[in-house]
Amino acid sequence: MKNDLITRYRNAAITHGEGTRSGDSVKTNRAYDELGVLLKKLQKRVMMMIFGFKYGRQPIH
Numbered sequence: 001m002k003n004d005l006i007t008r009y010r011n012a013a014i015t016h017g018e019g020t021r022s023g024d025s026v027k028t029n030r031a032y033d034e035l036g037v038l039l040k041k042l043q044k045r046v047m048m049m050i051f052g053f054k055y056g057r058q059p060i061h
Contacts, residue, residue, distance in 0.1 A: 009038040
């Protein structure tokens with residue numbers, strides 16, 4: 001589960017690089033947008049791991 005976001009982020013980064021190298025701006029821009037969405041999700045997950053008690057959960061050690 002947690003690796004799913006990382007895998008999706010990695011794949012989007014690869015797609016972004018491929019689009020950049022090939023000059024495909026549509027492909028590049030779509031991958032860029034996906035990278036932004038996934039980054040926010042990953043950041044939220046990390047914050048929950050660090051400050052998980054915010055929602056009644058204990059921090060993960």
